Amino acid sequence: MASASFSLLPTSSSSSSRRRVAAVPLSGAVALRSPLRRLGFAGAAADSLLTAHVAARIGAVVGRSGKAPRGVVSMAKKSVGDLSAAELKGKKVFVRADLNVPLDGDSNITDDTRIRAAVPTIKYLINNGAKVILSSHLGRPKGVTPKFSLSPIVPRLSELLGIKVEKADDCIGPDVEILVDSLPEGGVLLLENVRFYKEEEKNDPEFAKKLAALADLYVNDAFGTAHRAHASTEGVTKFLKPSVAGFLLQKELDYLVGAVSNPKRPFAAIVGGSKVSSKIGVIESLLEKCDILLLGGGMIFTFYKAQGLSVGSSLVEEDKLELATTLLAKAKAKGVSLLLPTDVVIADKFAADAESKVVPASAIPDGWMGLDIGPDSVKTFNAALDTTQTVIWNGPMGVFEFDKFAVGTEAIAKKLAELSGKGVTTIIGGGDSVAAVEKVGVADVMSHISTGGGASLELLEGKELPGVVALDEAVAVAV
Numbered sequence: 299m300a301s302a303s304f305s306l307l308p309t310s311s312s313s314s315s316r317r318r319v320a321a322v323p324l325s326g327a328v329a330l331r332s333p334l335r336r337l338g339f340a341g342a343a344a345d346s347l348l349t350a351h352v353a354a355r356i357g358a359v360v361g362r363s364g365k366a367p368r369g370v371v372s373m374a375k376k377s378v379g380d381l382s383a384a385e386l387k388g389k390k391v392f393v394r395a396d397l398n399v400p401l402d403g404d405s406n407i408t409d410d411t412r413i414r415a416a417v418p419t420i421k422y423l424i425n426n427g428a429k430v431i432l433s434s435h436l437g438r439p440k441g442v443t444p445k446f447s448l449s450p451i452v453p454r455l456s457e458l459l460g461i462k463v464e465k466a467d468d469c470i471g472p473d474v475e476i477l478v479d480s481l482p483e484g485g486v487l488l489l490e491n492v493r494f495y496k497e498e499e500k501n502d503p504e505f506a507k508k509l510a511a512l513a514d515l516y517v518n519d520a521f522g523t524a525h526r527a528h529a530s531t532e533g534v535t536k537f538l539k540p541s542v543a544g545f546l547l548q549k550e551l552d553y554l555v556g557a558v559s560n561p562k563r564p565f566a567a568i569v570g571g572s573k574v575s576s577k578i579g580v581i582e583s584l585l586e587k588c589d590i591l592l593l594g595g596g597m598i599f600t601f602y603k604a605q606g607l608s609v610g611s612s613l614v615e616e617d618k619l620e621l622a623t624t625l626l627a628k629a630k631a632k633g634v635s636l637l638l639p640t641d642v643v644i645a646d647k648f649a650a651d652a653e654s655k656v657v658p659a660s661a662i663p664d665g666w667m668g669l670d671i672g673p674d675s676v677k678t679f680n681a682a683l684d685t686t687q688t689v690i691w692n693g694p695m696g697v698f699e700f701d702k703f704a705v706g707t708e709a710i711a712k713k714l715a716e717l718s719g720k721g722v723t724t725i726i727g728g729g730d731s732v733a734a735v736e737k738v739g740v741a742d743v744m745s746h747i748s749t750g751g752g753a754s755l756e757l758l759e760g761k762e763l764p765g766v767v768a769l770d771e772a773v774a775v776a777v
């Protein structure tokens with residue numbers, strides 16, 4: 299049966315089978331022009347593709363040493379799919395899911411992605427005659443807070459499962475135990491928000507023991523919360539055996555660890571978002587693994603400034619200028635093709651109705667700020683992406699919340715959809731990039747869209763997630 303061992307993915311090519319193309323000398327921007335022009339880039343784009351530091355080897359995939367990349371997290375865990383019908387029938391199974399979905403002011407669910415993502419594991423359990431005790435948090439309540447009740451989840455979950463889901467008003471205690479005892483085989487009981495107890499986030503062992511006492515075995519399918527060492531994600535595993543991964547958790551690991559550590563190459567990473575400081579870990583980790591790194595979003599202005607360009611009033615982290623220079627040098631040293639946008643859409647103010655125009659990255663006037671990547675950059679990025687077999691994307695290319703500055707982000711989303719249709723593995727690493735992909739309406743065609751923002755970022759940084767580490771090891775590990 300499937301264990302959480304990255305076995306669901308298309309077979310990756312080994313490092314020795316990476317496509318190697320004669321390296322383009324990196325001694326200066328001049329050296330970059332002809333290969334870029336051969337690839338069809340306009341003179342200005344080729345000329346301004348940024349600096350001698352930046353290894354702009356589009357289409358040229360870098361041969362690097364075949365040794366395992368640093369920071370590869372091996373999280374091969376036993377899966378719920380490893381549990382047979384005989385092991386599940388009549389058993390009380392504590393399932394930790396992440397049902398932390400957005401609700402509007404009237405408690406209507408505005409995005410049910412996380413509920414739908416939890417369904418395969420629950421269905422597997424009920425189809426095998428288990429009694430499912432479902433647990434989640436919602437929001438960040440301080441004590442019992444009615445607006446953070448999980449009650450609004452029940453109708454949609456019942457609809458998706460095709461059965462009536464029961465709901466408890468608490469997550470521990472005698473009333474909950476009575477409801478658990480009356481659960482039929484194939485029944486589901488949703489516990490109340492586990493964060494109504496402060497002991498949850500404190501990972502209090504006594505609280506974890508009380509949660510565990512409700513069940514015979516444990517399934518963690520809460521990927522979005524797997525980076526939290528809380529009682530229901532980590533503590534409970536000390537009292538319940540087996541403790542296994544659900545199908546969603548397994549799929550997230552397959553893609554965010556498996557596909558990224560052992561990708562079909564060429565492998566491109568696209569990193570955007572507001573600040574370099576929030577993405578340092580991810581950029582450093584991806585530099586160890588990818589062939590091409592495309593940078594966009596607000597962070598690019600720190601890189602521009604580090605290279606002596608004027609950035610007007612664009613977002614800059616003055617204390618990260620040195621870091622930006624170091625990252626560019628690191629990319630060069632590792633032979634990674636790091637591309638910065640060659641043109642940007644600038645605005646006269648940070649507003650949806652701002653005046654805007656497109657300028658080369660080297661010509662941002664005083665008083666103007668860059669809020670999106672420009673059309674030449676989109677062309678350049680698309681051409682680079684056309685050479686790839688695996689792409690991971692984290693962070694928007696611009697202020698996509700304002701339509702006027704969403705064009706670059708939406709173009710990348712469309713490109714990834716197109717590549718996905720051609721068999722390229724496309725992974726959207728959580729957070730705002732997921733919102734962008736959904737806005738464009740191409741979420742369904744991507745290979746994988748992560749359900750966890752913070753959790754996916756930590757995985758991409760090469761960190762281990764406590765909620766995963768705590769689970770039982772898979773018997774056979776095939777990383």
Ligand SMILES: Nc1ncnc2c1ncn2[C@@H]1O[C@H](COP(=O)(O)OP(=O)(O)O)[C@@H](O)[C@H]1O
Pocket residue numbers: 570571572573576594595596597613668669670692693694695696697698699728729730731732751
């Ligand atoms: N050029 C820019 N200037 C200011 N903010 C930007 C710029 N480009 C993108 N952003 C903002 O970055 C935010 C997303 O950043 P971040 O949280 O790091 O990404 P993610 O949520 O994908 O991890 C968005 O709200 C977006 O408006």
Ligand SMILES: O=C(OP(=O)(O)O)[C@H](O)COP(=O)(O)O
Pocket residue numbers: 396398437438522523526728729749750751752753
């Ligand atoms: O929504 C979540 O995280 P995310 O916003 O990083 O995707 C998870 O449910 C974790 O919630 P938390 O950040 O309150 O622990």
